Amino acid sequence: MSDDGSPLTGKVRQLRLRRQQLRAPHAGSPAEALRNLLAVQSQEFPYARWTLAQRCQPHAAATAADVEQAVADGAILRTHILRPTWHFVHRGDLGWLMGLSADRLHQGNKGMYRQTGLDQEVAARSGNVLARAVEGGAHKTREELAAILGAAGLPNKGLPFIYQLMHAEISRILVSGTPVRSSGGALKQTYALFDERITGSTGGPLTGTDREQALGQLALRYFASRGPATVKDCAAWSGLTMKDVKLGLDVARELSPGTLGSASFDGLEFHLASEEVEGLSGPRHEAALPRxxxxxxxxxxxxxxxxxxxxxxxxxxxxxxxxxxxxxxxxxxxxxxxxxxxxxxxxxxxxxxxxxxxxxxxxxxxxxxxxxxxxxxxxxxxxx
Structure with missing residues (x-):
C-alpha cells in the first residue's frame, strides 16, 4: 500500500478530484454534475446541495436555490436506492437504476419488513393509499402522508410508517416531489407519484439482457467518474455483488470500447477512464498554490x-x-x-x-x- 506522501498517492487524488469534477473540467449545472456521478448520497440534504453545486463551473456560480429548483422541477430526484440510503439521482437514470436495485433493496429490508408487520397485504394496501394521495401532482409531505395512512387504518408512526414509505419508493410508487417551506423556513421534502416524475420506466426489476446492459452502464459511469477504483469499491458503493460488477465491466467494454482502462498498483487492480491511465505513471503536476x-x-x-x-x-x-x-x-x-x-x-x-x-x-x-x-x-x- 502506498505511503500517504508518495507520488502515486498524490496522483490518485488528483485523478479522483478531476474525474469527480471537484477540479476542471467542471459541470455546467447541478443536474449535469449528478449525471456525471450517477448517484450522490444525500441524507444530509443541506450539505448534499453543496456536493452538486461545488462541482459546477466557477462562472456558473450554482447556488443552494439552483439545486432546490432542480429538485422541485424533478430533474434531480431524492429517494432510497443502492445501499439503501437517501441519494440524489437524475430523472433520466432513476428508472433503470431502480430496476437494477429494487430486488436487492427489498431483500435487504426483509427483516425490517417482518419486524414492522409490513407483509404483502399491508404493503399493497398502503401502496394503493399512497398512490391515490399523491396522484395528479398532489405532492404531500411526510406528515400529510402519515395522517392519510392513519385515516386508512394503517401504521403512521415510527419504523412501521417509515418502512411503508421506503417500500413504496423501492416499488416505484413514490419518489421525491417539490420541496416546501415550513412555517419556520426549513425546507421539507414531499413525495410525488413515481410515474408522474419518471417517464419511460420499465416498471419492474430488470432481467436478462436488459439487466446486463444496466450493469454495464453502471460500471461505465462509476469507473469513468470515480476511477481509479476497484471492483470491491464499486460493489460496496452500488450494493451489487462483485460478480455483477465484474460482469458490468465486461459489458461496459463492449458498450463503449476503449473508454475504460486498468492499472495494477498497491497489490490491487484499479479501473479508470482510459485517458487517465498514462497519468498514473507520468509526472505529478503540482498546483502553484494549495487548494x-x-x-x-x-x-x-x-x-x-x-x-x-x-x-x-x-x-x-x-x-x-x-x-x-x-x-x-x-x-x-x-x-x-x-x-x-x-x-x-x-x-x-x-x-x-x-x-x-x-x-x-x-x-x-x-x-x-x-x-x-x-x-x-x-x-x-x-x-x-
Missing part, C-alpha cells in the same frame, strides 16, 4: 470508495461526541480537518477544525472556500 475544499462527510469523494478509501489520507465519515456528522476539509485532496455550519441572525458560522496549523497560503485558500460557500448559500459567512 482547500470543504466537502460533506458523505461526499462521493469519500463514499465512492471502500477498499481504497485510504487514499483520502484519514478516516471519514466521522461522528463527533454529540453524534452529529463532522464534514471534511481537504487540502489538495487530502483529509486535513473537519467542519460544519450553523446559522445565527442570518449569518452562516462555519466551525472549522484543522488537524494541524495552516500555512499562510493554506489559510488564504481556506478563506476563499469559506467565501465560496457563502455565495452558494446567499448568506454572509464567518468562522465560528
Amino acid at each position: 482547500v475544499d470543504l466537502i460533506q462527510c458523505y461526499d462521493e469523494y469519500v463514499m465512492g470508495y471502500s477498499q481504497s478509501r485510504h487514499y483520502l489520507g484519514g478516516t471519514a465519515p466521522y461522528l463527533s461526541t454529540d453524534n452529529s456528522p463532522l464534514h471534511v476539509v481537504l487540502v489538495d485532496g487530502r483529509l486535513a480537518g473537519w467542519w460544519r455550519h450553523g446559522f445565527i441572525n442570518g449569518v452562516c458560522e462555519l466551525d472549522i477544525r484543522m488537524d494541524r496549523p495552516t500555512t499562510p497560503d493554506e489559510q488564504t485558500a481556506l478563506d476563499a472556500e469559506v467565501e465560496r460557500y457563502g455565495r452558494f448559500l446567499g448568506l454572509p459567512t464567518k468562522r465560528a
Whole structure:
C-alpha cells in the first residue's frame, strides 16, 4: 500500500478530484454534475446541495436555490436506492437504476419488513393509499402522508410508517416531489407519484439482457467518474455483488470500447477512464498554490470508495461526541480537518477544525472556500 506522501498517492487524488469534477473540467449545472456521478448520497440534504453545486463551473456560480429548483422541477430526484440510503439521482437514470436495485433493496429490508408487520397485504394496501394521495401532482409531505395512512387504518408512526414509505419508493410508487417551506423556513421534502416524475420506466426489476446492459452502464459511469477504483469499491458503493460488477465491466467494454482502462498498483487492480491511465505513471503536476475544499462527510469523494478509501489520507465519515456528522476539509485532496455550519441572525458560522496549523497560503485558500460557500448559500459567512 502506498505511503500517504508518495507520488502515486498524490496522483490518485488528483485523478479522483478531476474525474469527480471537484477540479476542471467542471459541470455546467447541478443536474449535469449528478449525471456525471450517477448517484450522490444525500441524507444530509443541506450539505448534499453543496456536493452538486461545488462541482459546477466557477462562472456558473450554482447556488443552494439552483439545486432546490432542480429538485422541485424533478430533474434531480431524492429517494432510497443502492445501499439503501437517501441519494440524489437524475430523472433520466432513476428508472433503470431502480430496476437494477429494487430486488436487492427489498431483500435487504426483509427483516425490517417482518419486524414492522409490513407483509404483502399491508404493503399493497398502503401502496394503493399512497398512490391515490399523491396522484395528479398532489405532492404531500411526510406528515400529510402519515395522517392519510392513519385515516386508512394503517401504521403512521415510527419504523412501521417509515418502512411503508421506503417500500413504496423501492416499488416505484413514490419518489421525491417539490420541496416546501415550513412555517419556520426549513425546507421539507414531499413525495410525488413515481410515474408522474419518471417517464419511460420499465416498471419492474430488470432481467436478462436488459439487466446486463444496466450493469454495464453502471460500471461505465462509476469507473469513468470515480476511477481509479476497484471492483470491491464499486460493489460496496452500488450494493451489487462483485460478480455483477465484474460482469458490468465486461459489458461496459463492449458498450463503449476503449473508454475504460486498468492499472495494477498497491497489490490491487484499479479501473479508470482510459485517458487517465498514462497519468498514473507520468509526472505529478503540482498546483502553484494549495487548494482547500470543504466537502460533506458523505461526499462521493469519500463514499465512492471502500477498499481504497485510504487514499483520502484519514478516516471519514466521522461522528463527533454529540453524534452529529463532522464534514471534511481537504487540502489538495487530502483529509486535513473537519467542519460544519450553523446559522445565527442570518449569518452562516462555519466551525472549522484543522488537524494541524495552516500555512499562510493554506489559510488564504481556506478563506476563499469559506467565501465560496457563502455565495452558494446567499448568506454572509464567518468562522465560528
